[in-house]
Amino acid sequence: MNTGFHLLPESASTAAASLDHLMLALTLLMGIVALAVTVLIVMFSIRYRKGSSADRSHAPTTGRRIEIAWTVVPLLIFLGMYAWAAYDYMALYRVPPDAMPVFVVAKQWMWKLEHANGRREISELHVPVGQPVQVVMTSQDVIHSFYVPAFRIKQDVVPGRYTSIWFTPTHTGEYALFCAEFCGTEHSVMRGKVVVMPPRDFAAWLQHGSAEPGIAQRGFDLFRQYGCSGCHSAGSSVHAPDLHGLLGRTVHLQDGRTLIADENYVRDSILLPKKDVVAGYAPIMPSFAGQIGEEDLIAIIEYIRRMEGETGGGNAGPAR
Amino acid sequence: MQAQQDDVAVEATRNYLTEGFTLWSWLRTHDHKRIALLYLVSITAFFFVGGAAATLIRLELATPEADLVTHETYNVLFTMHGVIMVWLFLIPSIPSALGNFLMPMMIGARDLAFPRLNLASWYLYLGGGIFTIAALIAGGVDTGWTFYTPFSTLFSNTNVILVLLGVFIVGFSSILTGINFIVTVHTMRAPGMTWFRLPLFVWANYATSIILVLATPVLAMTLLLLGAERLLHVGIFDPALGGDPLLFQHLFWFYSHPAVYIMVLPAMGVVSEIVPCFARKRVFGYRFMAYAILGIAVIGFMVWGHHMFVSGQSVYAGLVFSLLSFLVAIPSAIKVFNWTATLYKGTITFSAPMLYALGFIGLFTIGGLTGLILASLAADVHLTDTYFVVAHFHYIMVGGAVMAYFGALHFWWPKISGRMYPEMWGRVAAVIIFFGFNLTFFPQFLLGYEGMPRRYHTYPEQFQVLHLLSSAGASVLAAGYLLPLGYFLWSLLYGKRAGPNPWQATGLEWQTPSPPPKENFAVTPTVTEEAYAYQPATSAQVPQ
Numbered sequence: 001m002n003t004g005f006h007l008l009p010e011s012a013s014t015a016a017a018s019l020d021h022l023m024l025a026l027t028l029l030m031g032i033v034a035l036a037v038t039v040l041i042v043m044f045s046i047r048y049r050k051g052s053s054a055d056r057s058h059a060p061t062t063g064r065r066i067e068i069a070w071t072v073v074p075l076l077i078f079l080g081m082y083a084w085a086a087y088d089y090m091a092l093y094r095v096p097p098d099a100m101p102v103f104v105v106a107k108q109w110m111w112k113l114e115h116a117n118g119r120r121e122i123s124e125l126h127v128p129v130g131q132p133v134q135v136v137m138t139s140q141d142v143i144h145s146f147y148v149p150a151f152r153i154k155q156d157v158v159p160g161r162y163t164s165i166w167f168t169p170t171h172t173g174e175y176a177l178f179c180a181e182f183c184g185t186e187h188s189v190m191r192g193k194v195v196v197m198p199p200r201d202f203a204a205w206l207q208h209g210s211a212e213p214g215i216a217q218r219g220f221d222l223f224r225q226y227g228c229s230g231c232h233s234a235g236s237s238v239h240a241p242d243l244h245g246l247l248g249r250t251v252h253l254q255d256g257r258t259l260i261a262d263e264n265y266v267r268d269s270i271l272l273p274k275k276d277v278v279a280g281y282a283p284i285m286p287s288f289a290g291q292i293g294e295e296d297l298i299a300i301i302e303y304i305r306r307m308e309g310e311t312g313g314g315n316a317g318p319a320r
Numbered sequence: 321m322q323a324q325q326d327d328v329a330v331e332a333t334r335n336y337l338t339e340g341f342t343l344w345s346w347l348r349t350h351d352h353k354r355i356a357l358l359y360l361v362s363i364t365a366f367f368f369v370g371g372a373a374a375t376l377i378r379l380e381l382a383t384p385e386a387d388l389v390t391h392e393t394y395n396v397l398f399t400m401h402g403v404i405m406v407w408l409f410l411i412p413s414i415p416s417a418l419g420n421f422l423m424p425m426m427i428g429a430r431d432l433a434f435p436r437l438n439l440a441s442w443y444l445y446l447g448g449g450i451f452t453i454a455a456l457i458a459g460g461v462d463t464g465w466t467f468y469t470p471f472s473t474l475f476s477n478t479n480v481i482l483v484l485l486g487v488f489i490v491g492f493s494s495i496l497t498g499i500n501f502i503v504t505v506h507t508m509r510a511p512g513m514t515w516f517r518l519p520l521f522v523w524a525n526y527a528t529s530i531i532l533v534l535a536t537p538v539l540a541m542t543l544l545l546l547g548a549e550r551l552l553h554v555g556i557f558d559p560a561l562g563g564d565p566l567l568f569q570h571l572f573w574f575y576s577h578p579a580v581y582i583m584v585l586p587a588m589g590v591v592s593e594i595v596p597c598f599a600r601k602r603v604f605g606y607r608f609m610a611y612a613i614l615g616i617a618v619i620g621f622m623v624w625g626h627h628m629f630v631s632g633q634s635v636y637a638g639l640v641f642s643l644l645s646f647l648v649a650i651p652s653a654i655k656v657f658n659w660t661a662t663l664y665k666g667t668i669t670f671s672a673p674m675l676y677a678l679g680f681i682g683l684f685t686i687g688g689l690t691g692l693i694l695a696s697l698a699a700d701v702h703l704t705d706t707y708f709v710v711a712h713f714h715y716i717m718v719g720g721a722v723m724a725y726f727g728a729l730h731f732w733w734p735k736i737s738g739r740m741y742p743e744m745w746g747r748v749a750a751v752i753i754f755f756g757f758n759l760t761f762f763p764q765f766l767l768g769y770e771g772m773p774r775r776y777h778t779y780p781e782q783f784q785v786l787h788l789l790s791s792a793g794a795s796v797l798a799a800g801y802l803l804p805l806g807y808f809l810w811s812l813l814y815g816k817r818a819g820p821n822p823w824q825a826t827g828l829e830w831q832t833p834s835p836p837p838k839e840n841f842a843v844t845p846t847v848t849e850e851a852y853a854y855q856p857a858t859s860a861q862v863p864q
Contacts (some may be wrong), residue, residue, distance in 0.1 A: 009770040019702055023769070026854060030689040037660060037685050041678060045670070048599070059665035061602040070657045071650060078646040078692065084637055085696030088723060092701060093635050108475070142471040143565060145630065145705060149771020152702040156631045158566065160559020163632045173365035176780065180705040180773045184462050184475055185391045219823035272562060289560070 012171045012196065014290045015150035019251050020152075026081065079093070092153065099134040103302075104214065105294045106137065106144040106157045108183055109190035115297065116302075118212035123192030125177065127169055128202035134166040136263065138314045140294050145181035148194055154180055162263040169196040171198055219303025226288065240285070247305050252279040266301050335738070335835040350435035351838055356421035358442050358738070363413055364805070366449060369405035371801065373397045378760075378794035380786045384779050385386030394777040395462035402465030403456065403483065407490050408449045410721055411579060412413040414586035415532075416445070416497055418728050419525040421736060423501060425829035425836065426519050428510025428845045433503040437496050445493035452486025455479045464775060466576075467543075469557035473550045481550060484543045485487050490541075491536045494582075498532030501525055510828070512847035516610070519827055519851045520603065524589025526663075527617040531578045534621070539575035542568065550742045566631055573624035584684075585613060588655055591677045591818040594731050595659050597825045598674035599666030602852040604658045612651035612658075619648040629700045638697055645695035652688050656681060662841065671751055671823075672746030676727030679754045683719025687712060690765065702792065708768025714761045724752065734822045738835040740814030745807045753800035759793025 011020055017246035019207045047054050102125065105112045115123045137146055137268040139159040146165070147154040155165035179190035197205060212218070224230055231240035246261050259265060268275050270292065292300070336353045339345065346354060377397050380388040389397065420438065424431055430793050432438050455461070459479020463472040472480050483519075505518075505526045518526075546568070548554045554559025557568040596603045603609060625633060625641030659681050668674070690712040703709065726749075733741050763786040773781045781786070821830040832841055 015698075019698055020698065022699055023693070026693045026699060030693065034682075034685055034689055038655060038682055040660050041663065041681060043620070044660070044666070045668055045678070048663060048666045048668050050667050050669045054665075056665045056667070059601060060604070062605050062607075063497045063661075066661075067608050067654070067658075071654055074653050075647075075650055078649065081692065082643055082646050085698045085700075086642060087698075089629075089638065089642075089697030089701065090635065092698065116789070142475050143468060147705070147761050147771070147773065149702070154630050154701050154704065158559075158632045161632065166592040178771070178773045182395075182466075182468070182471070182473060185395065185462070187395075188391070188773075191780075295739055301715075 008152040010173075010175065011152075012169055012173065012175055013086075013148075013153070014151065014168045014170060015092060016152040017170070018091075022085060022088060025084075025122055029077070029081070033182060079222070092165060095134050095164070096132040096168075099132040099166050102127070102136040103136050103295075103298045104135050104146065104157065105140055105298070106146070106179070107140040108142065109179070109186040111146075111177065111179075111190075111192050112295065114215060114298070115206060115208060116215055118214045118218065119206055120212070123177070125192070125194045126193065126202060126205055127196055128199040129169050129172050129196050131199065132168045134164055136162055136164045136298070138162050138294055138298070142183050143181050144179045144183050144190065147178045147180035148175055150175040151194075162267065169194075172196045172198060205207055215299050216302045216306045218296075219299035219301070219306075222292075222300050223303055226292065226300075228300070232284070238284075239281060241281055243304050244307050245308070251276075253277060254281070254283075256278050263301050266304060267297060270297065270300070334834065334837060336770075336838045337738075337835050339838050348439070350431070350439060351837075352420050352424050352432050352435065352438060352838075353736075353836065355438050356417050359412060359417040359420060359445070362415055362442075362446050362449065363409055366404055366408040366453075367801075369453065370401050370409055372627075373401035373404065373607050375798060377401060377790040380548075380777070381779075382791045383782050384456045384784050384787075386778050389776050392460065392462060395464075396456070396460045398775060399461050399464050399822040400453075400456050400590065400803050403452065403461075403487065405717075406465055406486055406579070406583075408445075408452065410560075410583040410717055412445060412496060412497075413583075413721070413725050414590060414728060415528055415582075416493075416524050417442070418590070418662075418725075419521075419528075419586060419728055420497075420734060422732065423522055423525055423828055424508070425503060425832065426522050426827055426841050427505065427508060427513050428841065429504065429508040430841070430844075430846065432500050433508055434500050437500055441493045441496040441500070444489055444496070445503065448486050448489030448491075451489065452483055455482035455486055457484070466572060467546060468531075468572075469546065469549070469563075469565045469567075470559070473546060474557055474560075481547055484547055488540055488543050491540050494532045494536045498529035498536070501529040502533065505529075510845050510847055513828075514847075516607065516852050518588075518610075520592035520606070520609055520613070521589035523613050524585045524592070527613045528582050528585045531582050532621070532721065533618055535575045535578040535582075537549060538571060541850065542571040542575065546573075551826075562826065565632060566628070569628055569631055570624070570633075573627045573729030574621075577624040577627065578617075578620050580713075580716065581616055585616060585720045587684075587721040587803075588613065590724040590728040590731075591659060591680050592655075593825075593827065594677040594727055595662050596674045596852045596854055597731075597823050598671060598677070599663050599668050600854045601662055601666040602850075602854055604661035604664075605654075606850070606852070608654055609658055616648060619651070623648055626695055626700070627704075628695055630704055631824075633699070640696055641695050645694065649688060649692055654685075656685050656688070670728075671743060672741070672750050673727045673731035675747055675750035675754075676723050676730065679750065680720055680723040680727065683715050683754075683757065685724060687715030688722055690715065702771075703768055705774055706768035707764040707772045707774055710774050711761045711764035711768060714764070719761070720759055723753070723757075729804070729808070731823070734813070734818030735829060735834045735836070737808075737812055737815070738818055739811045739842070740818050740822060741804075741811045741815060742807050745803065749800055749803040749807075752796060752803065756793050756800045756836045760790050760797050761793070763787075763789040763793075826851065 090173050101116055103114045111123045113125050137157040139157045144157040146157055151167045152164050153167050155163050173196055175194045177192040177194050231238040241276040249261050250258055252258050253263050273287055274283055277283045336351055461478045461480055461483045462699050545556050549556050555563040557563045557565050592603055623645045625637050626645045629638045730746050767783055767786045818834045820833050828845055
């Protein structure tokens with residue numbers, strides 16, 4: 001991490017490179033417009049100052065043509081900027097299929113992170129260089145925001161739902177991680193770092209000191225411990241929906257709505273089971289609100305995602 | 321000798337200031353001009369309280385460590401600064417003080433449509449304002465002026481409810497003033513004062529009033545819902561109770577984005593008066609200017625989601641809000657081009673009001689253009705919630721609205737007080753404010769691009785150089801703001817007599833004596849020509 005003074009921020013992800021191009025273009029364009037206005041004002045102020053002999057005959061006080069010109073030309077330029085920036089923005093939400101998942105639970109005032117194999121970290125995130133990484137995040141208390149300036153990415157972390165963003169680091173090194181949404185007294189010390197390592201070092205780091213079972217394995221244990229398997233298994237006598245291949249599947253609800261099951265749907269079904277009752281099933285599931293912590297919820301959802309692997313296959317990381 | 325004669329003259333002239341000298345005569349006045357002065361005094365007081373909070377913030381940020389105040393105090397300071405400057409200074413500044421004073425005169429009326437309501441607005445404003453500040457200081461509210469849930473409802477152990485109540489009360493003052501202005505413009509224009517003869521200042525305040533009346537109730541409802549959740553645990557915004565924290569942001573910005581236009585439209589109105597007067601030329605493209613004001617007011621209601629591009633709202637919502645945000649910039653751009661074109665072939669003088677107006681155009685242009693960078697989706701992902709945003713909105717609100725407010729004070733001070741301010745000091749202050757402002761806020765664009773998050777009490781060392789520059793600029797800016805306070809007060813006693821129209825301006829407000837009599841016009845004027853009938857080539861007189 002370069003801690004000295006520098007005018008431009010470090011650039012260490014694929015998104016950073018394209019954002020810097022966009023910013024350069026925007027800054028140049030804006031600079032030209034601002035300069036043009038300033039030059040005109042200064043020029044007119046000097047030329048037409050009181051007492052100057054400049055020609056003032058036929059001073060225009062309106063001009064339909066020029067007014068239409070300076071309405072339409074900026075409009076076209078703005079639409080171009082809009083399209084460019086929107087295209088890059090959409091790319092931030094199209095997660096590559098081979099992205100490595102990392103699960104993040106934010107709380108006042110720290111970041112708790114967990115890798116798929118169960119290795120956990122506090123306010124530090126280790127990732128391999130060149131590998132797309134997707135962070136799936138929720139908050140235990142207030143809204144936080146996951147911000148890595150060197151990667152040019154930021155995503156709010158909201159309690160009660162999952163949000164996510166992805167990045168591909170392009171340079172090894174240590175980069176600052178900030179909380180960017182005001183979250184209370186020690187907001188400004190809710191900082192951490194992202195450590196980008198060569199892939200081999202990362203693989204070694206990931207194995208080292210990981211005595212815990214993988215996140216899906218932990219989810220499996222929790223699935224039994226909380227009694228989920230009592231109803232949601234093939235041999236159960238209770239009439240409950242089958243969870244195999246659930247994530248990404250279209251679900252028809254009792255009230256006629258349909259939705260595509262994602263992490264937020266599963267989360268709501270566990271905590272607020274009356275909210276989205278599946279068509280053909282009685283609303284008999286009890287709520288687990290207040291009983292399961294955020295990290296355990298993520299583990300259970302990851303286990304349910306892997307159940308998908310048993311029947312249909314699919315990628316190892318969370319969808320979208 | 322001269323001073324003595326002047327004093328005699330003051331007593332001889334009957335005007336709104338000499339209608340009564342007791343405190344009581346001010347506190348129960350129905351005269352829009354006196355109520356405007358009540359606003360002016362209270363707004364100035366609030367401005368310096370909010371400015372004191374800003375001074376402490378900039379002082380603390382001179383070093384990366386926490387050395388002046390604690391985390392708690394810092395968070396209280398920026399909350400105070402935001403709440404006071406937005407609701408107690410910027411929103412009422414130009415409309416309630418100067419609009420109140422000028423609008424009836426500009427349309428040839430004797431008062432606003434509802435003089436008692438006007439006084440009631442001021443009492444609500446003052447009462448709500450004092451209540452808010454007392455609650456802020458006593459309870460140390462640390463939520464920021466945005467009150468984001470669930471922090472404000474569940475986690476901030478402070479006087480949130482009382483501050484909300486204060487802002488709620490102040491909001492009613494805005495609504496009542498808005499209604500008063502709308503009715504006045506519709507029903508009390510002098511004979512011959514058609515809509516397209518209205519000064520643009522009136523157009524701007526009219527559009528602002530519509531926004532006030534439509535948007536402020538949404539803020540009131542949102543604050544009530546917040547209170548209901550905090551006090552009664554009704555689940556609205558809190559996910560643990562089945563609510564949605566993003567709903568709060570939608571409701572809050574549905575008010576607070578149009579609020580930006582509440583602050584900046586009247587400022588545009590001011591500049592549209594000052595520039596033609598000192599260029600001795602009709603404002604360029606009057607009709608386009610009026611339509612642009614209405615365009616901004618309407619589109620301004622449809623862009624609130626651009627505050628939420630990384631909040632977790634739908635990507636598609638982001639696409640729509642970004643596009644609309646680009647569109648709202650078009651009418652603003654038109655206005656900048658038209659002011660510039662007004663200078664073309666004018667006969668320009670550079671008194672203090674003109675310096676402020678030209679400063680406004682430059683700074684507002686930078687604020688607007690950087691707003692477009694923030695409206696660009698991918699750029700916003702990196703820049704939102706950093707100092708880039710802080711710099712951007714200060715360019716709009718301080719570089720824009722406050723510059724125009726000071727320009728307006730200098731321009732109409734002779735009308736309000738009957739006296740001229742010292743011109744040289746006025747120019748010096750304008751230049752100091754311009755440079756102090758840029759030194760304070762330009763470095764913040766760089767800070768933001770480098771990744772410095774906003775609302776940070778302590779920060780990594782790499783940002784210190786730019787923070788130091790910013791803090792140095794803030795001290796220059798503070799000096800610039802104190803100067804006018806001094807020489808305006810001085811001019812009340814020692815200023816040169818202004819006469820009815822020291823600038824040789826064309827508006828109706830310049831056709832009555834300075835200070836104006838209680839009834840504004842002895843005979844209701846009949847309007848026969850458009851606003852801004854300046855004739856540069858043939859005019860015998862130009863302002864000093």
